[in-house]
Amino acid sequence: MIHSLLKIFKAFVLINLILMSSTYAQSLKHPVIWVTEEEREGILENIEKYDWAKDILDQLHERVDSKLKLHLKDPNVILNTIPDFAKHDRENSEQKAGPLAAGHNKVLALASEAGMLYYLTQDETYAQFAADILGYYIDVLAPKTPQTTTICGYEFFDPRTTYGPFALTYDFIYNYLKQPNATVFNKQKGIRVPFDNAKAQKAMANVAGNVLQEYGKPDQHGKTISNHPILTASGALFSILCIENDAERNRLFHVFWEKGTAHQNSFKNTILPMFGEQGIWPESTSYSFMPIITMTLNIVDRVYPEMDVTKDYQHILYGNFLFDYLRHPNRKFVRFGDSKRNNDGTEDLYRYTLSIAERRGYSDLKLKAQMALKQAYEAKGGYKPKLDDGIFNNFQPLDLFWGQPIPDKIEKGINFNKPTVLVKHAGIALQRNLTETANELYGLTGIIGGAHYVHSHLTGISMELYGAGYIMAPNAGLPTSVKERQIPLHENYFRLYAGNNTVIVNGTSHGLDEGSWKGDAYVWQNTTKNIAAEPKHLEDPVSENFSFATQFLEDEVNHCNQQRTLSIIRTGEKSAYYLDVFRSKSLGENKFHDYIYHNIGDETIIKNEKGNTLNLKQTDRYKNDIGDPVQSPGWRYFENTQVTEPIKEGVKVTFKINFDKGYMHMFVPKGVTRAYTKGLTPATREAENGYVNKKTQLIAIRQTGEAWDKPFISIFEPSLNSESSIQSVESLMDGDKIVGAKVISKVEKITITDYIISQDISNATYQNKALNLSFEGRFAIVRVEASKGEKKVSLYIGDGKKLNFEGFKLESNHQNKGFKVF
Structure with missing residues (x-):
């Protein structure tokens, strides 16, 4: 009995010792966020063997060494460039916070890069430089609370701009700071003072607490959210991993990963479940990349390998490869919703995936990532990493720390040029037909579709077409600045039906505000669905000359059904055309339908099937709206509109591109009475060769009655010849x-x-x-x-x-x- 009680007592003491150790000890070795000390040798070997790795190291030296020399002469030189701090995290608007965040990020990025050089070279001069900058920020942040902690005064910016390099700096130089004689320069006193790690821990806890906002509302697991908690995730995770107290660090990580808050939603229970079967973040093209997801999975898997977090999210890792299927022949991305063609996160996705696959032994993913990276490097003439001063989630040095050599010879590649690609959450179907001869000029790619998702536009079944080296018929996309997203041109035109290539029913096509991803946007619509395609998604075609896809929209908002078929039909190595069949009918009264088509260019010529130019007269038929807050359907922005008389003849429309003598030839067969309006619309975003500053050409075709049994049929042939x-x-x-x-x-x-x-x-x-x-x-x-x-x-x-x-x-x-x- 006594022996048993003694065993229980000893077990009780042991448990308490473990708990005490967990409560007060620091078991995590630094650095830990991106790399460990054990990985240093392998990184140095890469630097010795591979130009890309040495080049990144050289760039780090170029960015840091000159500033370090100034600092060694006078520490105030760099510290004087640190901007003022905001008082709280909701002090500034997005526009005001931007310049302040950029100023702080410039200094903090310098500190973190100095920390990286300390890790690589073991030269304590770099560590001291980083520590002096870090100490300045610690002095400001430590006295605060999580509620009052901020740098730039905008809660959405600091976790994406300043908190990341702040935590990375601490992580990289942690072992240097923990030395008994470690000092930092105190700008206020003008002398060196002992480094206060307790104060540093308080600052780091404030940063982590400010991102998590446990003082706010709880998370609702399973809800649909925007990308915000993904973009702020690094600011939370990096700072959490810098907390020394094991119990508190693990508690905060539990909040980050499992529990979540209304501000920083649970990564496991709210963010990751939003990835559908295709494994991509369900937003518009350039917003969907989200390399932070794969980066976070990799970091968590490295720090907490026992969780095996990548096992249940293979679909996300494979989903990383979908984006490269969404390129036009000029390698620009197709555009749907708020999106930019030149944003490209594919290489980061592949490098992060390769890092996971290599460590976890995912052989198929490893080979696929290697093939994708090799093809990406070859497409742009080699791998030439470049560090820049981007302030948002700028993790470019990871190319060095996680980068791996790609074999010179890989037996096969990935065919990213499949004829049919579906993006289900966006209701998009892509059609592609490429050629071995001057593909950028003679290859074709088009997309049709539309849906509601975060950063979606209200388009019905929209269309985008490529040809003759241009995205000829563009979807609307996103303006260059955040400020421009709020102006009427974007909210009342580009985001609506009339700013896209679609069909408007009875002049009243609109969206709902209830359920819209953005308040007062009126962009909610039903999701377009693929009902047929040959080949099917990512499959091989039965013919090199023919393919098609059909999308269907049951539009409950506008009480109508629409169906659109896009086919690419190749007639020669340098010739091919699109067939567009758009069926539309109101389930109530069919007054009229308008087929809206935009094409870049300098001139629009409308002729009948005999080759005679049709007479036009000014019209104001599009100077109206339905009276909702966003002026749906958005066609008040049509300019200089001139209309033909209603005719039943076939029509040929030629869009001329004067810059390099390109053309889009459009044919509409005879048999249905229609009136053709030509006009101008606001300039196409991201257009090339000066067309970004020129009005876009417009054709609007009005058909009385239904357009289902008598659908709009248009044939489009992009060409370098004036004659089709x-x-x-x-x-x-x-x-x-x-x-x-x-x-x-x-x-x-x-x-x-x-x-x-x-x-x-x-x-x-x-x-x-x-x-x-x-x-x-x-x-x-x-x-x-x-x-x-x-x-x-x-x-x-x-x-x-x-x-x-x-x-x-x-x-x-x-x-x-x-x-x-x-």
Whole structure:
């Protein structure tokens, strides 16, 4: 009995000793956030062996050494450049906080980079330089509370700009600071004073507490959030990992990872669940990269390997590769929602993924990341890392600390040029057809779709087209500055229907404010869904010349249904065209439909099918709105609008690009009475060759009544020639219903006739006795190539069962697709 009690007592004492150790001891070794001391040797080997690693080290020296020399002569020189501090974290607006954050970030980044050089060189001069800057900030931040802690006066900026390098500096020079004789320069006293680590810990706790805001409202796990807590995550995590007290550090990490707050939502239970099956952050193109997610997973996995956090998030790591499928032939990204074409986070995603895969032994991910990086480097002429002064989440030195050599030879690559790519949360379907000859000029890429998500626009089923070296028909995108996002031009035009290439129903297409990602934006809409495509998402095509995708929108806001089919049809190495079939019908009264199309350029010419230029007269039919706060549908911004008389003839529209003599040839077949308006709209964002400063060309086509059985059919051929290779376009009819188009092209000495059948349901049937043509299904193409009395027939089924033409027959496979040449 006594023996048992003694064992219990000893166990009780042991447990208490462990608890006391956990409460008061510092078990985490520094540095820890990005690297450990054990990894230093491997990094130095990379510097010795590889130019890219040595180059980053050289850049660190270039950025730090000259400032260090000034500091050694007079510590006040650098410390005098530190701006004033704000009084609290909601003192400044985004615009006012920006310059202040930039000023502080410049000094703190210098300190953190000096800390990195101390880690790499073990030269204590760098550590002392970093410590002197750090000490200045500690003196300001330590007396505060989490509620009053701030640097730039804006709670959304400090965690993204200043808190990160503050924590990194402490982490890199921690062992130097813990020496008994460590000192820092006190600017106020003008002398060196002993480094006060207790004060440093208080400052770090204030920083972590300010980001987490435990004093605010609790998190609601599973709610839909914006990207804000991702962007601020590094400011929280870095500072938490600098807390010495094991119990408090683990408690704060639990808040960061598991519990969350309304300001810094739980990474595990709120942020990560928002990633859908495709593994990408569900926002607009350039907002979706979110390399901080993969970086955070990597850091947490390194510090807490027992959690094995990457195991359950493989879909996110594989999702990192989706973005490279979303490039136009000029390598600019397609644009949907608030997005910029030139923002590119792919390489960071691949490097972070490679770091995880290498450590965890994910062989497939490792190979894929290596292949993707190799292709990225080759596309831009090699890997030439460049450190810059960007203030937001600037983690470029990670290229050195996590960077790994890529094998000179990798057996295979990744084909990022798949014909069909779907982005489900955005309702987007991409179509692509590239060429081996001058692909930037002759390759085509287009997207159709629309949905509501954070940073979405209200577009219905919008379209963007590339050709002849330009994004010819652009989606609206994002302005250059934050300030411009609030002006009416963005909120009342670019963000709405009229600022995009879409169809407006009864002049009243609009969105809802309730549920919108931004207050008073009125951009909520239903999600467009893919209902058919050949090839399917990331699959190989059955034909190198044909592909299609069909998107459907059940628009509950505007009480209408819309369906859009985009097909790319190649006729030669240097010639191809788009087929756009847009069906739309109100479920109430069908007054009229407007097909809106923007094209960059200098001139728009409208001719009838006989080649005669149509007469135009001024019109104010688009100088109106529905009276909501954002002036939906947004077409008040159309300028100099001139309209034709309603005509039933076929129409050819030519958009001229004078800079390098490019053209977009647009054909609309005859058979439906329509009025054509040409005009100008605000300049296209991110357009090249000066078109960013020129008004964008506009065509608006008004059709009375429904546009479902009589859909808008447009053929677009981008070209370097003033004359199109397309000779004629006419509708394919099934009684009074339009089911496709006949397109005749002349390419070199070959006459190509394409009979394109695009029906609204998958089990439709079509018979044309005059052509001896029949089809069961949604989408098919019959191609007849004639030259010198010889004829070649190609039959393509994109979605269907049987296709017959002049005795030639094709039956689809089990996936309802097929292709055969006769």
